[in-house]
Amino acid sequence: DAGVIQSPRHEVTEMGQEVTLRCKPISGHNSLFWYRQTMMRGLELLIYFNNNVPIDDSGMPEDRFSAKMPNASFSTLKIQPSEPRDSAVYFCASNSSTDTQYFGPGTRLTVL
Amino acid sequence: QQPVQSPQAVILREGEDAVINCSSSKALYSVHWYRQKHGEAPVFLMILLKGGEQMRHEKISASFNEKKQQSSLYLTASQLSYSGTYFCGTGTKYGGSQGNLIFGKGTKLSVKP
Numbered sequence: 001d002a003g004v005i006q007s008p009r010h011e012v013t014e015m016g017q018e019v020t021l022r023c024k025p026i027s028g029h030n031s032l033f034w035y036r037q038t039m040m041r042g043l044e045l046l047i048y049f050n051n052n053v054p055i056d057d058s059g060m061p062e063d064r065f066s067a068k069m070p071n072a073s074f075s076t077l078k079i080q081p082s083e084p085r086d087s088a089v090y091f092c093a094s095n096s097s098t099d100t101q102y103f104g105p106g107t108r109l110t111v112l
Numbered sequence: 113q114q115p116v117q118s119p120q121a122v123i124l125r126e127g128e129d130a131v132i133n134c135s136s137s138k139a140l141y142s143v144h145w146y147r148q149k150h151g152e153a154p155v156f157l158m159i160l161l162k163g164g165e166q167m168r169h170e171k172i173s174a175s176f177n178e179k180k181q182q183s184s185l186y187l188t189a190s191q192l193s194y195s196g197t198y199f200c201g202t203g204t205k206y207g208g209s210q211g212n213l214i215f216g217k218g219t220k221l222s223v224k225p
Contacts, residue, residue, distance in 0.1 A: 033212065043154070043199065043215040056212060091153060100144065101201070101213065103153040 002026070004104035006092050012110045018080040021107045024073055025094030033101060034067055034077050035091040043091075049075065082111045113138050115202045117216035124190045124223045132185040132219045134200030142203040143176055143183035144213055149196040157185075157198075187221070195223045 005024040013019055025032045033048040047057040049069045057067070064083070069075040079086055087110050093101040115136045122130050134143060142161050146154040158167040160176035160183055167174050171188045187194055197220045201213030 042217045045212050045214070048212050100156050100159055102156065103146075105153050 004092055004094055004102055006090075006104035006107050008107060009105060010108045010110075012112065013082055014112050015083055016081045017111075018078065019082045019086075019109060019111075021077040021090050021092075021109070023075045023077070023092030023104060025075070025092070026102055027073070029094035029096045029102075030072065031095050032069060032075050033093040033095075034075070035093065035103075036088045037091060037106075038088045046077070079109075082109075084111045087111050114214055115200055115216040117198075117200060117219050119219060120217070121220040122222070124187075124221065126192060126223055126225055127189050130187045130190060130221065132187070132198050132200075132221070133182060134184070134202070134216055135180070135182045136202050138181070138202075140176075140178070140181050140183075140202050143174075144201040144203065145174055145183075145185055146199045146201065146215075147194075147196045148199065148218070154199060190221075190223045192223050192225065195221055197221070 004026055007022045031050045034046040035043050036046055037043045044059055046059045047067045048055055052069045065079055067077045089106045089108050091106045092104045095101045115134050118133050124130055144159050145157040147157055148154040157169045158174055160167055160174055162178055174185045176183045197218040199215050199218045201215045203213050
């Protein structure tokens with residue numbers, strides 16, 4: 001079975017530009033999580049969805065960040081406008097009823 | 113309510129043992145252990161559930177002390193492949209929920225030949 005798929009794997013952009021990260025969860029999983037990982041702050045939960053509905057977005061840093069899950073097989077995380085402090089690795093994870101989360105390979109974002 | 117992991121880092125010689133602890137100030141339903149190698153995604157190792165048994169993954173085992181709200185990860189006869197950062201993720205919702213996990217800051221394990 002394919003795991004969690006994320007794209008792009010690397011993104012380099014300039015401050016002020018819009019960035020869109022994409023995630024395809026494991027088929028059959030109905031919860032999806034977006035995390036951000038930095039050396040300073042570790043692994044932070046940004047938002048999670050259950051059955052395509054956002055359940056907890058308290059980790060979203062500010063209004064520049066938004067996430068959508070239009071269907072069970074696709075989610076996006078958008079940053080507009082991007083800032084250098086947004087540079088991090090962004091992970092998407094999914095799970096079903098076991099609570100075990102399976103992580104995608106991540107997107108390394110660099111904002112210049 | 114981020115769980116506290118200790119130690120922050122540990123260096124071992126191949127074949128030595130290590131223990132990594134994960135403590136929470138909140139009542140826990142589950143503790144999940146992950147290992148992340150440099151430049152890769154976290155990979156699930158095992159889950160400890162409240163009232164459940166000690167778990168094992170190869171020569172790595174873990175326990176869950178409900179009274180202390182603490183889980184410990186035991187790495188026995190460490191191998192070079194054990195190197196990486198170990199994270200615990202704690203779940204506080206009950207009943208097989210799909211709620212979020214809160215991850216500790218990680219313990220960096222380096223195994224030398």
